[in-house]
Structure formats: C-alpha cells, structure tokens
Amino acid sequence: MNKKAVLIIRTVSVEKLSKALDLAGERWPDHPLAVASSINRLNELSDEPRIDHLYGIETGTGGFEVPLVLDETFEAIVFPVGNAHGSGYGNVFWACRSLSAKSLYISSYCQDLRVIGAFRLKLKCLIEKFLEDILTVIGAIGARRLIRQFDL
Amino acid sequence: MARSFSPQNPDEYLQTLKRVSVAILSYNRCSELEETLTQLYKKGDLWCEVIVGDNASTDGSRAMVREQFPQVKVLNTGGNHGIVGSNLAYTSAVGDWVLSLDDDSHPVIESLAPVCRAIENGCVAAAIALSVRKKWIPAEKSESEVVKPAFGFSSAGVLFNRKAIREIGAYDPELFLFTNELHWTARALSKGWEVAACDHSVVIHRSAPANRSSWRHAHFYCRNTLLFLLRYAPKRLLPKLLTGFLRDIWLFTLLHGSGVYLKALAEARKLQKAKPWQEPRLSIEQFHAIKPDLRAPFSYLG
Numbered sequence: 320m321n322k323k324a325v326l327i328i329r330t331v332s333v334e335k336l337s338k339a340l341d342l343a344g345e346r347w348p349d350h351p352l353a354v355a356s357s358i359n360r361l362n363e364l365s366d367e368p369r370i371d372h373l374y375g376i377e378t379g380t381g382g383f384e385v386p387l388v389l390d391e392t393f394e395a396i397v398f399p400v401g402n403a404h405g406s407g408y409g410n411v412f413w414a415c416r417s418l419s420a421k422s423l424y425i426s427s428y429c430q431d432l433r434v435i436g437a438f439r440l441k442l443k444c445l446i447e448k449f450l451e452d453i454l455t456v457i458g459a460i461g462a463r464r465l466i467r468q469f470d471l
Numbered sequence: 472m473a474r475s476f477s478p479q480n481p482d483e484y485l486q487t488l489k490r491v492s493v494a495i496l497s498y499n500r501c502s503e504l505e506e507t508l509t510q511l512y513k514k515g516d517l518w519c520e521v522i523v524g525d526n527a528s529t530d531g532s533r534a535m536v537r538e539q540f541p542q543v544k545v546l547n548t549g550g551n552h553g554i555v556g557s558n559l560a561y562t563s564a565v566g567d568w569v570l571s572l573d574d575d576s577h578p579v580i581e582s583l584a585p586v587c588r589a590i591e592n593g594c595v596a597a598a599i600a601l602s603v604r605k606k607w608i609p610a611e612k613s614e615s616e617v618v619k620p621a622f623g624f625s626s627a628g629v630l631f632n633r634k635a636i637r638e639i640g641a642y643d644p645e646l647f648l649f650t651n652e653l654h655w656t657a658r659a660l661s662k663g664w665e666v667a668a669c670d671h672s673v674v675i676h677r678s679a680p681a682n683r684s685s686w687r688h689a690h691f692y693c694r695n696t697l698l699f700l701l702r703y704a705p706k707r708l709l710p711k712l713l714t715g716f717l718r719d720i721w722l723f724t725l726l727h728g729s730g731v732y733l734k735a736l737a738e739a740r741k742l743q744k745a746k747p748w749q750e751p752r753l754s755i756e757q758f759h760a761i762k763p764d765l766r767a768p769f770s771y772l773g
Binding site: 330331333334362363366367378379383401402406407410447450451454455457458459461462463465466468469471 | 602603604605606607608670678685701706709710713714715716717718719720721722723725726727740743744748762764766769770771772
C-alpha cells in the first residue's frame, strides 16, 4: 500500500529547506516527501532528488494570501520556521488551515521537529490576526503621514 | 531572419559569448571567487572580458585574481559599498551584454545556447534573467528554451543589455544591498523596457554562508522595500500598500522583539527626504506583474 506523503511548506529559504528535508527524511524514512512552495521558486526545487511531489502556491504581495487546497491526506505537515516558536507565520498557518494531516509539526530554525496541535496553531493565527487588525489602524495613520510628507 | 545554431556544430553558440562581458561582485569570499573564475574559464577564454567589482576585500581576493587569473580586470571600490561593486563592473563593461554574477555563482556554460540565440536574433530586452539554481542535472531537457517576458531577476545570474544600462543606469547605490533588482526592474519597465527570462539557461548559486547576516537582510530588505513603494508603487494603490507595510513593521517589531524594522523605517524616510523622486511610477498592471513580496523583509529574524 502506498504510504502517505509528508508535506513540507516552504516558508524559509531553499538552503534552510534542505535541512528540513533531512529532518523529515530521517523521521519518516519510508514516506514520500512533498513540498509546497510559491510558484516562483518551483524551478529551484525541481532538481532536488529528495522531493517526490511539488505543489505550487499562489502568493500575493502579502506572501501566503490564498488558501492552499489539496485533496490528499498527509502523514504529517511540517512548517519550517526561521525562529523559535513560529511567530510571524500566522498567514502561512492560516493559508494551510484546510489541509488534512495526521499530525502537524513546527521545525524551529529547521533544526528540530516539534508536534503542534491544530488548536494551538489556530490560536497562533487568531492572535496574529487580532494584532494585525489593531496595527492596521496605526499603519493607516503612518501611511497618510508619509503620503502627505512626501506629497505622493 | 531568426538565427539558429547549426546542429553540426553544437558549440557554435560559444562564439556569442565573445559579445558578453562578465561582471562579478566580490567581497571577502576568496575561495568562492576562485571557484567562479575557474568555472568561467573551464572551456577556455570564451568571454569578451571578465571584470571583478571588489568591495575592498581583505582576504586576499584581489591578489588571488592577479596571480591566477591575470586576464581578469579587478576594480576596487575602496570600501564595502555593497552593490557599488556591481555598478562599477557594469558601467565599465564593453561587451554588448553583461552577465552579472555573485562571487558564489557561476553559469552552466552548456545551458547558455538559448540566450545566445536570443542575443544573435537581436533581443531588445533590458535584461534576461537566467534560472538561478542550487544544481543542474544535464540530462534534464524539460525546461523551455524560449526566452519569454518576465518581471524580475537575481543579480546572481542575469544578462544585462548594455544599451539598457547606458539608458537606465546601474543599480541605485544608496540601496547598498537587497531589492536593488526590484528597483531596477521598476525603472526599466516604467521607461518602456522589457525584462525577459530563460528557464533553460542556468546559473548555479552556491550560496556561500559567509557574509550572510540575518540582521542585515532584515534591515536592508525592509528599508529598501519601503523605498520601492514610496518611489514606484502606483499612486492609486499607495494608501493600501503603505498601510499594510507599516502595519507589518509594527507587527514584526512586536513579534520579533527587534527595533530593526523601525530603524529601517526611519532610514527610508530620511533617504526619501534627502532625494525628491522624479522617476515615473509603475502602472497598476506592471506593479501586479512584478508582484513584490512585501512580507519577505520579515522572514529573516525571529
């Protein structure tokens, strides 16, 4: 029977992703590895022999804006993050909210794999979204000032 | 009539490289520079010239070039001035086209036939982006050989049309590092030039770990992206774009517990104030085609 794939979301540079691929390969040696990445980086990843499937993600000027929808159920989904707890990746988690997997992992600095519950992940997204909403007001005031200051 | 290279002489495209100057930005990565130059000359002296724009390296890079590659021209910027090293090399080049490389990137010469064909056929693009990758598998022939329209490139692997460099100028030196390609693309498009890309022609970017600090990435990416919005974003989109970007500056200041983004904001304002901007802005269509990643500056710290 075909084993379910492990999906890694490319939220870090291709160099750091390589470390995450090593970690996933060690953890799930018998499972195929899939990577979801913004379309403009697919070329760079197409030569990577450790990747069995590649999925393109539509991104906008705000990064991961479009929800990622895949029919497959994955063994695990891994979110490599460039910091300790995944702060600032709320938009990525949010874009992946409809994906289905047995378990979810965060890979801090691409150096470890830590299980994270779906509820906690959702909570992270909601907190970041709440902060974003509040700070949008400050952003709007700042934008108006800049436009006025530089007569844009 | 469109030029095609003879199947009897598969290396005919190499003659086109005599119209290409190579410009390499170098800073304190001597062994990487040595590898790049070795790769450039592995099939002989194919190029119009090779120029190294060196940011006053202190690790013996210039001495290495003088000793091992005496045919290479080295231009010393006299200090670490970031992309000024590239600018010096681009503007002193004499070839019709300028192949821009980093000290840790090199072209796969065997893959350059399609861009050489485009050059021979009178390509009028301002720049042709090459496919910058970690490695190249020769057996793979799946990539399109077509040189097609594009809206961005990486300095680690791009062919500049020297006519465009003369008309548009080189990179904006005050940017120092990062997003300089984005700014240049905007200038080129807003002045009526086109940018092209060829997926088949490959540059290997070895991405040496030296001189890659996250703080510098975050600072310059953030500052320069804001400058990009202030200078080139279409007026109609500006309030929304600036609101989102300033929100992110505050958001990531809190999440990352770092003042680097606020410092970048202050510097961007200072630079914008010092130099009133006269260049034309991008149209909404051009801006959406470039699709700058406004979250990128915030992905280096945490």
